[in-house]
Amino acid sequence: MAEPLLLLxxxxxxxxxxxxxxxxxxxxxxxxxxxFAALIGPSGSGKSTLLHILGLLDRPTAGRVLxxxxxxxxxxxxxxxxxxxxxLGFVFQFHHLLPEFTALENVLLPMLARAGRERPGMRxxxxxxxxxxxxxxxxxxxxxxxxGGQQQRVAIARALANEPLLVLADEPTGNLDTExxxxxxxxxxxxxxxxxxxxxxxxxxxxxxxxxxxxVELVDGRIRAxxxxxxx
Amino acid sequence: MPFTWLVALRFLRExxxxxxxxxxxxxxxxxxxxxLSALISGLQTSLVDRTLGTQPHIVMRAPDDVVRPARQGPxxxxxxxxxxxxxxxxxxxxxxxxxxxxxxxxxxxAPIVGGAAxxxxxxxxxxxxxxxxxxPSYARIIDIEPRLVAGAFDVSGTxxxxxxxxxxxxxxxxxxxxxxxxxxxxxxVFLVSGVFDVGNxxxxxxxxxxxxxxxxxxxxxxxxxxxxxxKVARIFDAEAIAGEISGRTGLxxxxxxxxxxxxxxxxxxxxxxxxxxxxFVVVAVALGIASVLVVSVVQKSREIGILKAMGTSTRQVxxxxxxxxxxxxxVGSVAGVAFGSGxxxxxxxxxxxxxxxxxFPVELGPGLFLAAAAVATVTGLLSAVAPARRAARLDxxxxxxxx
Numbered sequence: 001m002a003e004p005l006l007l008l009x010x011x012x013x014x015x016x017x018x019x020x021x022x023x024x025x026x027x028x029x030x031x032x033x034x035x036f037a038a039l040i041g042p043s044g045s046g047k048s049t050l051l052h053i054l055g056l057l058d059r060p061t062a063g064r065v066l067x068x069x070x071x072x073x074x075x076x077x078x079x080x081x082x083x084x085x086x087x088l089g090f091v092f093q094f095h096h097l098l099p100e101f102t103a104l105e106n107v108l109l110p111m112l113a114r115a116g117r118e119r120p121g122m123r124x125x126x127x128x129x130x131x132x133x134x135x136x137x138x139x140x141x142x143x144x145x146x147x148g149g150q151q152q153r154v155a156i157a158r159a160l161a162n163e164p165l166l167v168l169a170d171e172p173t174g175n176l177d178t179e180x181x182x183x184x185x186x187x188x189x190x191x192x193x194x195x196x197x198x199x200x201x202x203x204x205x206x207x208x209x210x211x212x213x214x215x216v217e218l219v220d221g222r223i224r225a226x227x228x229x230x231x232x
Numbered sequence: 233m234p235f236t237w238l239v240a241l242r243f244l245r246e247x248x249x250x251x252x253x254x255x256x257x258x259x260x261x262x263x264x265x266x267x268l269s270a271l272i273s274g275l276q277t278s279l280v281d282r283t284l285g286t287q288p289h290i291v292m293r294a295p296d297d298v299v300r301p302a303r304q305g306p307x308x309x310x311x312x313x314x315x316x317x318x319x320x321x322x323x324x325x326x327x328x329x330x331x332x333x334x335x336x337x338x339x340x341x342a343p344i345v346g347g348a349a350x351x352x353x354x355x356x357x358x359x360x361x362x363x364x365x366x367x368p369s370y371a372r373i374i375d376i377e378p379r380l381v382a383g384a385f386d387v388s389g390t391x392x393x394x395x396x397x398x399x400x401x402x403x404x405x406x407x408x409x410x411x412x413x414x415x416x417x418x419x420x421v422f423l424v425s426g427v428f429d430v431g432n433x434x435x436x437x438x439x440x441x442x443x444x445x446x447x448x449x450x451x452x453x454x455x456x457x458x459x460x461x462x463k464v465a466r467i468f469d470a471e472a473i474a475g476e477i478s479g480r481t482g483l484x485x486x487x488x489x490x491x492x493x494x495x496x497x498x499x500x501x502x503x504x505x506x507x508x509x510x511x512f513v514v515v516a517v518a519l520g521i522a523s524v525l526v527v528s529v530v531q532k533s534r535e536i537g538i539l540k541a542m543g544t545s546t547r548q549v550x551x552x553x554x555x556x557x558x559x560x561x562x563v564g565s566v567a568g569v570a571f572g573s574g575x576x577x578x579x580x581x582x583x584x585x586x587x588x589x590x591x592f593p594v595e596l597g598p599g600l601f602l603a604a605a606a607v608a609t610v611t612g613l614l615s616a617v618a619p620a621r622r623a624a625r626l627d628x629x630x631x632x633x634x635x
Contacts, residue, residue, distance in 0.1 A: 048633055052629040052632075052633075055541070057540075057628050057629040057632070058629040078545050078546060078547070081543055081544070082545065084542075085543015085544075086543070090541050090542065092538075096534065096632070098539070100239075100242040100243060100245070109235075109239075109542060110542040110543055112235035113539065113542060113545075113548065116235055117233065117234045117235055158542070170632075
């Protein structure tokens with residue numbers, strides 16, 4: 001088997017100093033290149049915590065997180081941030097666009113943060129991404145002037161700005177109505193097909209999970225089951 | 233534009249009301265600093281100008297006579313009577329004069345023959361201070377010319393220039409004759425060529441300017457001078473230069489600072505209190521900037537978390553807030569300079585002296601403006617340190633989860 005893109009080995013996570021809450025218990029998980037996986041589980045099962053550890057936003061209490069075979073544990077925060085900016089993209093449930101910026105600028109921001117300033121081609125790439133999500137005519141709209149579905153599509157475009165290897169999506173359709181949610185999900189699948197970007201989607205919507213290549217079920221901080229999804 | 237500048241500017245622009253509030257705060261603070269500085273330095277300059285308008289910066293004279301008891305046998309003097317100080321010439325004064333003129337910081341030096349005399353006309357007489365001067369070189373020490381109310385400053389031959397009070401007391405004016413008598417019994421008749429008003433009643437009565445040669449004859453100081461008066465480029469260097477002059481020439485050299493200690497103490501305490509006020513204004517401005525930025529960090533914690541999640545480094549987050557602080561300081565200071573200058577000019581226009589000059593003169597200049605802008609910018613930058621560190625410490629996972 002080829003080296004997995006992201007590999008978790010015996011990851012545990014506890015919170016609190018006095019009263020310690022154990023959220024994750026010995027998680028072993030591999031995400032392959034170009035994979036489209038779902039992470040499901042009841043609320044409180046540790047999905048978000050696991051997602052944050054996968055996304056290098058949080059450190060595990062014990063265990064290792066390897067990105068492209070490289071242990072991220074010894075890296076300092078700056079190195080993890082740089083790695084995150086290069087290799088990972090995020091889509092959050094509540095869209096989380098920056099309201100001070102236009103749709104185009106929101107897509108541009110990860111590229112600017114990484115390069116430090118605007119470089120030739122960045123704006124064209126951001127436009128192409130907006131085009132791909134069908135919002136090119138909304139490029140100069142403020143984030144707050146877009147509908148929920150449009151905001152989520154811009155957030156997806158933003159997650160793809162730096163051509164990440166893996167996009168982590170936390171309930172990307174959770175805050176949208178069924179049709180808009182389905183559209184956003186289709187978009188993720190399309191990018192997965194066309195760009196080869198791997199996706200890990202946290203959801204509690206079984207219809208969405210069923211359409212992923214692989215479904216990982218998390219219960220009480222343990223992986224209970226893994227199965228292949230329906231649609232390829 | 234660098235990414236950090238873009239985000240900082242956008243945060244400021246979108247926080248309209250807060251930004252306006254904080255800019256006004258900085259503006260008022262800087263305005264107070266500009267106004268106070270302009271007023272205090274204006275007042276001090278005018279005070280020093282008035283004081284030094286009739287005083288040289290440094291006066292050099294021969295050392296005092298001292299008693300040197302002759303030691304003969306075991307006898308010890310029980311009491312030394314200090315000698316009366318007679319009028320004496322500075323030894324080798326030409327040499328001392330050229331030494332002083334060559335010193336760095338000295339702009340002019342002039343020899344003076346000064347002593348007590350009587351101005352007599354008919355039955356009236358007044359005790360006066362006779363000042364024998366060399367017209368052109370003296371004008372560079374104290375410029376009498378612009379203070380003349382009649383005639384010209386001409387002391388050549390047997391011409392004299394007197395003050396308005398003496399002219400009034402003796403009932404004379406330009407073209408009239410005046411007899412000067414000295415205690416040693418010499419006298420001469422002078423033609424009044426000019427009448428001055430130096431703004432000091434006592435000096436307007438007592439100063440009588442004649443030529444060096446006439447004064448030397450009248451005071452029995454032929455070929456000699458009693459004092460050398462010196463002007464320096466920077467008035468607050470006078471004391472140091474006086475020390476240097478003493479060391480080089482062996483003469484007594486006293487600066488205006490030594491002769492006006494009260495004034496100097498007054499100026500210094502005025503400056504000190506002005507500095508204190510300005511310091512507290514700066515502290516208040518800093519606290520204002522810091523508190524608004526801290527609120528902004530709290531308000532924008534979700535955005536900061538997103539920025540971090542998408543790869544913005546801690547250093548970049550810190551920079552975003554430092555830039556905001558510095559920009560607020562700089563832009564606020566521009567408004568403050570305008571406000572403070574306007575206030576100062578308005579204040580100066582309120583009260584006028586009889587001669588039309590401002591009662592409260594103000595000193596505004598690019599130096600003050602630049603200093604105010606620099607202080608405000610640095611204050612903004614420093615005030616942003618705590619908020620920036622707070623933003624840098626934000627845990628993206630936490631603000632995304634709960635934000």
